[in-house]
Amino acid sequence: MQTTNITKGSQAHLERIKERFDGFMKSGANPAFREINELASGLIKTAGYPHRTHEMFTFVNTADPSLTFFDIAEQPISLDDDTARSLVYRGCENSVLFFINGSLDRRLSSFYSKDGKISISPVEQNQAAKREILERTKSEKDIFALLNAAFMKEAFLLDVNDGVSTEGFIQLIFAASGSGESPALSTPHILIRIGEGADIGIIVRFISLDERAFSIPALSISAGEGSKIKYICVHEGCEDSRHLIKTFVSLSKDAHFTCITASNGSALVRHNYEIHLHGEGAETDFNAVSILKEKEQAHNYVRLHHEAMGCISRLRFRNILKDKARASVDSTVVVHPGAKLSDSNQIMKSLMLSPDAKADSKPNLMIYADDVKCTHGSAVGQIDPEQLFYLKTRCFSQDMAQRILTTSFADEIIGKIPFAPARDGVRKMLLGKLER
Amino acid sequence: MLEIKDLYAGIEGNEILKGISLSVNKGEIHAVMGPNGSGKSTLSNVLAGHPSYTVNKGTVVFEGDDLLALPPEERALKGLFLAYQYPVEIPGVGNAEFMRMAYNVKAKKEGREELDPLDFDELLSDKMEILGMDAKYKERAVNEGFSGGEKKKNEILQMALLEPKLTILDEIDSGLDIDALRIVAESIQKLGSDKNALIIITHFPRILKYIKPHYVHVISSGRIIKSGGIDLAMELESRGYDIIKEKN
Structure with missing residues (x-):
């Protein structure tokens, strides 16, 4: 792990984390995960609390006191039925799992799987799954993913058998609450195993129920040989909520991972995707979009590893920023030795609608193999005046023309969402923010 | 329909149009011809209301209104249509939906x-x-990935849908x-009537074999230096823009 200088500020953060951790281990911890909790806590202490010189948090204000002045979110709480129903996309009524502050809410969840070929189970008694979390924790470098492991009380395994193919989508809803004075920390942890040749769609929806929600979910997806995963991640935060989401993806030979991440911003949302194409011919089509206003922030940190021959990756990022919003994309594609015939392309675009907004783009390539094709590009700018003029000469007012251009900019990503109810929902959530 | 009087205009401090005057009536087809840099495209951009261009002097009256006082969208709604030399691409906007929205704005x-x-x-x-x-081409994004010919056809398609009173090509x-030229020209011809008018801005006389203008104007250094009928276009075809030198 990268070592950071311990300053007074970061020392104070570490002390607060330790204080919370000690309290958690005395009263709230689950004995089944104690080993993982302690391992993660030790790694946090060794690594130190990161400040802005840390390469993982260049664009994120880790000094934000809300990130360590937290209480543990109350569990269990529940949602009323009407609110819960409103969160379920049409068509997912019988394939929805509710996680409230990290706990599976069985009353709200409705999950039927023919022949039990798709199952959800707690990790507590599953030694192999626990070992997987433990091993991943050992190599984890993200302080907030380690925080998840340090404060993890529950974890679940979503298991999709070999060859299972579903037309519909499985929806996972992660709702985080938090009232009170301090932010309420929740640490959902899900392992998703996709069997060989399976073809499945998953929608993950992160929602803040209250302003003081502070959620640091960890998801781990392992895709079997020849499997296909359509993965949609929707973040819907409140103004003062914070979400730092770690998603680990491992693709076997010829596995295909299509991902669309949509963020509506909040005080802070940060996605950390760590994607490993470790099987020959694995492919990733990764897309992320956010529309931010006022002081909202959304950050994408992606590390994508080509580890085998003939893998393909496509990464597209789009941000639209109004007012004093902030967005960043920090994306690195690493082509490891032996990963010949890798084909990778990264494109980052940000559209600035205000002089006070700020967007940072940092595309990187690290190539340690021969015979590869890797490109990247980045653009930050305003609405093209020639496009605006063209539309005005086609009868559109300034407002309409601007709306068409901003909408289309975001819709190039949103339009890729392969599930109409989710696509419509994201359009409503994000494009509505472009209204004056 | 359109009355341009003594129009001076330019871009970034460079005056390009230096006293253009032109009258266009319903049912008429005018060809404005000239060599590169003579001010042809500046004229079309100024008439359409491009914000980068500044009018320094002169008036333009379109259907009784001061055209220069109107923003581009109002000009379009009044019936002015510019078919672009280089239509821009608008990624992410479906061509058919774009045209439907434009059609409905005008219809409303x-x-x-x-x-x-x-x-x-x-x-x-x-x-x-x-x-x-x-x-x-309905489902594709506006002009994105279109060939040069398809882009031009797409412009004429919009013209056909919006049914402008005055089209500047x-x-x-x-x-x-x-082949594409013939199809485009025939389509433009079909859209012509005694209720609308056309200004064809061109460097080469070849399109005028298909669309016969009532009037031909030669523009040079920002001024119309010669006007005439189709014979003038034929003269340009045979002698090129040398006639400008004679005029000067």
Whole structure:
């Protein structure tokens, strides 16, 4: 792990984390995960609390006191039925799992799987799954993913058998609450195993129920040989909520991972995707979009590893920023030795609608193999005046023309969402923010 | 319909139009011809209201209104249409939906019925067939990945849908092969009537073999230096822009 200088500020953060951790281990911890909790806590202490010189948090204000002045979110709480129903996309009524502050809410969840070929189970008694979390924790470098492991009380395994193919989508809803004075920390942890040749769609929806929600979910997806995963991640935060989401993806030979991440911003949302194409011919089509206003922030940190021959990756990022919003994309594609015939392309675009907004783009390539094709590009700018003029000469007012251009900019990503109810929902959530 | 008087205009402090005067009536087709850099495209941009251009002197009256006082969208709604030499691409905006929205904005302004996607598709299909355009261009983003010829056809398609009173065709023939030029020109011809008018801005006389103008104007250094009938275009065809030197 990268070592950071311990300053007074970061020392104070570490002390607060330790204080919370000690309290958690005395009263709230689950004995089944104690080993993982302690391992993660030790790694946090060794690594130190990161400040802005840390390469993982260049664009994120880790000094934000809300990130360590937290209480543990109350569990269990529940949602009323009407609110819960409103969160379920049409068509997912019988394939929805509710996680409230990290706990599976069985009353709200409705999950039927023919022949039990798709199952959800707690990790507590599953030694192999626990070992997987433990091993991943050992190599984890993200302080907030380690925080998840340090404060993890529950974890679940979503298991999709070999060859299972579903037309519909499985929806996972992660709702985080938090009232009170301090932010309420929740640490959902899900392992998703996709069997060989399976073809499945998953929608993950992160929602803040209250302003003081502070959620640091960890998801781990392992895709079997020849499997296909359509993965949609929707973040819907409140103004003062914070979400730092770690998603680990491992693709076997010829596995295909299509991902669309949509963020509506909040005080802070940060996605950390760590994607490993470790099987020959694995492919990733990764897309992320956010529309931010006022002081909202959304950050994408992606590390994508080509580890085998003939893998393909496509990464597209789009941000639209109004007012004093902030967005960043920090994306690195690493082509490891032996990963010949890798084909990778990264494109980052940000559209600035205000002089006070700020967007940072940092595309990187690290190539340690021969015979590869890797490109990247980045653009930050305003609405093209020639496009605006063209539309005005086609009868559109300034407002309409601007709306068409901003909408289309975001819709190039949103339009890729392969599930109409989710696509419509994201359009409503994000494009509505472009209204004056 | 259109009355341009003593128009001086330019861009970034460079005066390009230096006293253009031109009258266009309903039912007329005018060709404005000239060598590169003579001010042809500046004229079309100024008439359409491009914000980068500044009018320094002169008046333009269109259908009784001061055209120069109107923003571009009001000019379009009044019936002015510019078919671009280089139409811009608008990624992410579906061509058919874009045209339906434009059609409906104009229809609403004129108190006509707005069309839903199904009815509009019928209208659009008819117009595309006339232009020999493949239906795949409906779903593509506006002009994105279109060939030069398809972009020009797409401009004429919009002209056909919006039914403008005055169309300015800015170098509509550039980049077209002979077959595409014939199809585009025939379509433009079909759209002509005694209720509307055309200004064809072109460098080469070849499009005028298909669309016969009533008047031909030669522009040079920002001024119309010679006007005449189709014979003038024929003269340009045979002698080139040397006639400008004689005039000067």
